[in-house]
Amino acid sequence: MSSKSYSTGLKAKDQQSPVRELQPLPKANAEAIDFLNSLTEEELQMLFFSETLAIVSDSGEPQGELTIEVQTGKYKDELGIMSHCLIVHAFSRGFLDKTLSGNSLLGYVSRKLELMEQHSQEFIKFFVLPMERKTSLLKKDEQLVVTRSVREGEEMKTSTSVFSWHSTAGFLSEAANLVLLRVMAWRRTVPSDARFLAFDIEGKLGYCTYQALGFQTIQVGHQEAEVFIVEQAVQSDEGIPSSWQFYLLSDGHLAKRIQVGSSGCCIITKMPVLREKDETEPPPTFEKKPLLWEEDMELYSRFLERKEEYRLSHTRYLRQHPEAQALVSDFLLFLLLRQPQDVVTFAAEYFGSFAAHRSPSPALRSSHRPSPFRSLDPEENGGDDDDDDDDDDYTYDYEFGAD
Known part of the structure; x- marks a missing residue:
């Protein structure tokens, strides 16, 4: 060209x-x-x-x-x-x-x-x-x-x-x-x-x-x-x-x-086929319907298969790592014995003791040592700053000696 x-x-x-x-x-x-x-x-x-x-x-x-x-x-x-x-x-x-x-x-x-x-x-x-x-x-x-x-x-x-x-x-x-x-x-x-x-x-x-x-x-x-x-x-x-x-x-x-x-x-000697503009139709609208997958045989069957796969995988993992089950059982037992108001902070303090980057601390220490997971302001801890908290900290430090 x-x-x-x-x-x-x-x-x-x-x-x-x-x-x-x-x-x-x-x-x-x-x-x-x-x-x-x-x-x-x-x-x-x-x-x-x-x-x-x-x-x-x-x-x-x-x-x-x-x-x-x-x-x-x-x-x-x-x-x-x-x-x-x-x-x-x-x-x-x-x-x-x-x-x-x-x-x-x-x-x-x-x-x-x-x-x-x-x-x-x-x-x-x-x-x-x-x-x-x-x-x-x-x-x-x-x-x-x-x-x-x-x-x-x-x-x-x-x-x-x-x-x-x-x-x-x-x-x-x-x-x-x-x-x-x-x-x-x-x-x-x-x-x-x-x-x-x-x-x-x-x-x-x-x-x-x-x-x-x-x-x-x-x-x-x-x-x-x-x-x-x-x-x-x-x-x-x-x-x-x-x-x-x-x-x-x-x-x-x-x-x-x-x-x-x-x-x-x-x-012109012969009438051509006249061309027309294509009319653009609006896209169809579909109403959103709830997915009742339990009533769908195929989806429900796939759900059961997937559920069984996860169950076998989890069982196999716990069998290979028995320390995980022992650790979780120990935490639940300690949680039920103490029954703290703030479960999240209690869990952070418990599992924080296993952190590899934290330096070791003596087995016996003061019950008044501040916790890195708790605020120094008593109001931020629900206003509970009585002797019970000190006893809880002491028991935790004494029994586990953890840092």
Whole structure:
């Protein structure tokens, strides 16, 4: 997806104009820029499809075919960085006043329809002086580089224009225009008073505007369909103004295209299957119900199995460590004999004596020695600071001699 260079094959008679320096651009207005920034990912996902229209003369005779396709893809820029993009491909081939003609378009645009790269080619096989025109648009080094070559017979003229990229806000390439028309069809509206930037048919930079012409019912085969009519106008200070009318179905399919002042038009011959927006349903809500696992046979069975596993594990551990059972039994016996008011503190003092990091103390010591597990404030110990506490401490120290 890197940029493609076209070989000009210049001959002696070919002419090549010098590269034009950075030029000031007309300014797109805020309404146009805001409309481009309003595009959403959800909208773009509905625009990826291909469509084919027949080119017919004023009398209704078939003259050719037009195909337009928009798809998602990836684009590699000049630095080799990959990014997501929209790929637009359009191709037509037919007869213009019995003369073979055609054009092709391949463009890469961002999710906000900013130009990445675009190549277009147009030809008319005149018998005496065949004409071919090629245009290349490329974003390069924060610049918009436009290369345009026109061949008439054996003579070719090539010109290159360079514009600063920061001044191209609101610029619409041909590829971006095809995507934007589908967005307008979905929204059933055009950007009010918006003025975009665009090149006219002569390659001059000017303004592009859109106008809604209302709704109309047309016949497509044996079916009737309502279309939204949008008129696009492109004009510049130097070039020739031009305008087109697009008849758009509700999902963005193009039902008819007319270039004002030109003979013939493009028209759909078969009604497509119209796409509709997916309606997002709210997530289902489930009421919270109590888990009655005792009534569930599977859960209750797993509970019994797990309970038996724990029982066997605990029994095996106590069998391997009989000192644990002796220690707990001794503590319970001492607890029942003393029956203290503060069981937690009593247990801390009892089991604290087995701490390995505490230094040993004499077997007989003062019953008034403060305990590290008790507060010095009698009020914090329930206001009980009588002789019973001293007796309890003495008995504990005497009988166990523990630190």
